[in-house]
Amino acid sequence: MTQPDIVLRTYGLSKRYGKRLALDRLDLEVQRGRVFGFLGPNGAGKTTAISLVLGLLRPTAGHAELFGLDSRTRLPEALRRVGAVVEGLAYYPLLSARENLRVWAALYGDSAERRIDEVIELVGLTARARDKVRTYSQGMKQRLGLAAALLHDPELLVLDEPTNGLDPAGMREFRELIRDLCQSGKTVFVSSHLLNEVQQMCDDVAIVKEGRLLMQGQVTDLLRRGEALEMQVTDTSGAARVLKAIDWVRGVTQQDGRLTVEAPRERAAELSRALAEQQIYLSELRPREGNLEDFFLEVTGESDADA
Amino acid sequence: MPTLRLLSAELLKIRKRWLPYILFLVMVGGAAIIIWLGGFAEYHSSDAEYRPTGLHTMALPWSLVALLDSGQFWGSFLIGVLVASGVATEYNWGTARQAVARGETRSQYLTVKLLGLAAVSAVALLAALAAGVLFSLLATSIAGEPITFDARGGPSVAEIPLIVLRGGYGVLPYALLAFCLTVVSRSTAMGVAGLLVFLVGEAILIGILGELGGPAPAIRASLVGHNVGALQAANAIGFTEYNSIAFRELPVASELPDPTTAFIVVNAYCALFLGVAYYVFRRRDLGVESGGG
Numbered sequence: 001m002t003q004p005d006i007v008l009r010t011y012g013l014s015k016r017y018g019k020r021l022a023l024d025r026l027d028l029e030v031q032r033g034r035v036f037g038f039l040g041p042n043g044a045g046k047t048t049a050i051s052l053v054l055g056l057l058r059p060t061a062g063h064a065e066l067f068g069l070d071s072r073t074r075l076p077e078a079l080r081r082v083g084a085v086v087e088g089l090a091y092y093p094l095l096s097a098r099e100n101l102r103v104w105a106a107l108y109g110d111s112a113e114r115r116i117d118e119v120i121e122l123v124g125l126t127a128r129a130r131d132k133v134r135t136y137s138q139g140m141k142q143r144l145g146l147a148a149a150l151l152h153d154p155e156l157l158v159l160d161e162p163t164n165g166l167d168p169a170g171m172r173e174f175r176e177l178i179r180d181l182c183q184s185g186k187t188v189f190v191s192s193h194l195l196n197e198v199q200q201m202c203d204d205v206a207i208v209k210e211g212r213l214l215m216q217g218q219v220t221d222l223l224r225r226g227e228a229l230e231m232q233v234t235d236t237s238g239a240a241r242v243l244k245a246i247d248w249v250r251g252v253t254q255q256d257g258r259l260t261v262e263a264p265r266e267r268a269a270e271l272s273r274a275l276a277e278q279q280i281y282l283s284e285l286r287p288r289e290g291n292l293e294d295f296f297l298e299v300t301g302e303s304d305a306d307a
Numbered sequence: 308m309p310t311l312r313l314l315s316a317e318l319l320k321i322r323k324r325w326l327p328y329i330l331f332l333v334m335v336g337g338a339a340i341i342i343w344l345g346g347f348a349e350y351h352s353s354d355a356e357y358r359p360t361g362l363h364t365m366a367l368p369w370s371l372v373a374l375l376d377s378g379q380f381w382g383s384f385l386i387g388v389l390v391a392s393g394v395a396t397e398y399n400w401g402t403a404r405q406a407v408a409r410g411e412t413r414s415q416y417l418t419v420k421l422l423g424l425a426a427v428s429a430v431a432l433l434a435a436l437a438a439g440v441l442f443s444l445l446a447t448s449i450a451g452e453p454i455t456f457d458a459r460g461g462p463s464v465a466e467i468p469l470i471v472l473r474g475g476y477g478v479l480p481y482a483l484l485a486f487c488l489t490v491v492s493r494s495t496a497m498g499v500a501g502l503l504v505f506l507v508g509e510a511i512l513i514g515i516l517g518e519l520g521g522p523a524p525a526i527r528a529s530l531v532g533h534n535v536g537a538l539q540a541a542n543a544i545g546f547t548e549y550n551s552i553a554f555r556e557l558p559v560a561s562e563l564p565d566p567t568t569a570f571i572v573v574n575a576y577c578a579l580f581l582g583v584a585y586y587v588f589r590r591r592d593l594g595v596e597s598g599g600g
Contacts, residue, residue, distance in 0.1 A: 048594070051594050054407075054408040055407060056408055056593040057592045057593070057594050058590070075410075076411070076412050077410070078410075079409060080410040082410075084408045084409070086404065090400055090401030090402045090405035091400065091402070092320055092323075093400065094324060095319070095320070099319060099323070102316065102319065103316040103319060103320060104409065106312045106313050106316035107313065107406070107409050107410065107411055108409075109309075148405075
């Protein structure tokens with residue numbers, strides 16, 4: 001039997017707390033073998049959506065499917081194929097990391113029990129594995145959470161703000177680990193408000209704000225949309241007029257005597273030729289990379305960068 | 308997901324906490340008070356009138372009844388503390404949420420927790436009872452009285468398992484009440500305070516209702532404490548001369564329902580407390596913001 005290509009799908013998933021609509025008809029699709037970034041400002045509904053998928057919250061409307069299994073009827077069965085780290089890390093502070101993992105392994109069986117040492121090593125906790133978890137730093141607790149999520153070798157990892165508390169080196173290691181897991185065939189669903197992290201780590205992204213899905217797509221497509229060419233020319237106003245007339249140029253802005261042209265980088269030569277034909281010459285041309293932050297701000301209308 | 312493996316993990320969690328050990332020491336302390344202060348000291352009092360009562364409290368087999376009577380009341384409270392703490396801390400640590408997110412069904416989660424707490428509670432109560440028996444043997448020996456189970460008017464050896472079961476069964480509804488209150492409130496303090504208020508309040512109410520006419524006796528007969536009292540009275544029938552540090556009147560057998568009726572009523576309360584706890588937990592949101600962990 002072939003595995004479905006969509007490992008997680010939500011259908012109009014909604015959650016209301018009294019008068020507040022925390023999540024409004026969320027329709028998501030997460031494909032097998034991809035790293036899926038779930039982006040949104042704090043309070044956008046990311047943790048609510050994850051909690052609904054994991055059966056921690058009861059939806060007001062809608063439902064989810066995991067591996068093609070309907071969450072309304074077969075959730076526990078589906079969840080045994082999922083490894084999750086939900087916001088608000090959970091662990092037994094009086095137990096060591098190894099004992100914590102023993103407790104969680106009991107849910108899955110002998111194979112998980114045998115993997116305890118392996119996952120402890122994978123997340124770099126071997127030296128402290130026998131210490132009580134209450135003595136751990138936040139970063140170490142995050143690592144333990146990840147180890148617990150990996151314990152039963154799940155097909156889908158659901159990670160809610162997984163890099164909270166990690167230092168820059170830890171975040172880099174984490175990104176590498178996620179990429180490795182993805183290459184080994186796992187699907188990773190990761191929520192974050194850190195745009196740079198998602199940009200570096202994810203294949204696909206969805207953006208939510210105030211409980212509503214604003215967009216969903218591939219990261220490379222989104223970045224391409226943010227590509228631009230920055231140029232300095234002999235006649236700024238004339239160049240702007242010429243460039244705006246070209247149909248595949250998406251936008252032209254002037255600032256401090258420079259032009260920013262939203263156009264594919266590979267068509268820079270055509271732009272140069274069009275300007276030269278009007279006796280306008282380039283003195284500087286520099287490609288500008290698209291980035292998720294700009295796209296996020298555009299989509300959400302947020303003014304501050306801390307998405 | 309075999310329940311035995313989950314139960315083993317549950318026992319690991321409980322074993323690593325300090326609270327069960329503290330509560331066990333308190334239970335042993337209570338047993339010591341019964342035997343040494345309630346029995347041995349009274350036996351050696353200058354007033355000869357109290358010597359038989361002291362002997363019945365101090366010496367086997369009667370001391371078992373005294374230990375179980377007081378142990379049922381105070382044990383209920385101490386086991387309630389253990390249960391409330393065991394349930395509420397999993398909310399506070401967020402581990403209840405984590406278990407559900409890993410595919411453990413909510414009913415399975417509660418059942419395993421109940422079984423784990425029940426196993427630890429049973430061991431603690433029996434060990435405290437054993438300590439009480441040891442004190443009893445020591446006290447009897449020091450007093451120079453014969454150590455025997457073959458006492459005229461006392462329970463036979465064959466009856467001992469039954470009276471221990473009755474004592475233990477008197478703890479069950481209160482432990483389940485603490486369980487229910489804690490599941491509903493998600494708070495150790497609410498579970499313990501609720502249980503304490505119920506234990507003391509019900510004891511007072513039973514006393515008041517016993518003095519009134521009209522529907523009062525029927526109401527009293529439906530209260531859990533009255534029926535638990537009947538089970539304890541069944542233990543004491545024929546040998547009621549003992550000291551108790553339970554917060555209730557010494558059971559008067561003639562006013563109590565028969566043990567079978569009491570057993571049924573206690574079962575009904577247990578089912579009610581369990582039913583409410585499971586119903587609430589199965590329907591509850593376990594979000595961070597809802598205090599689910």
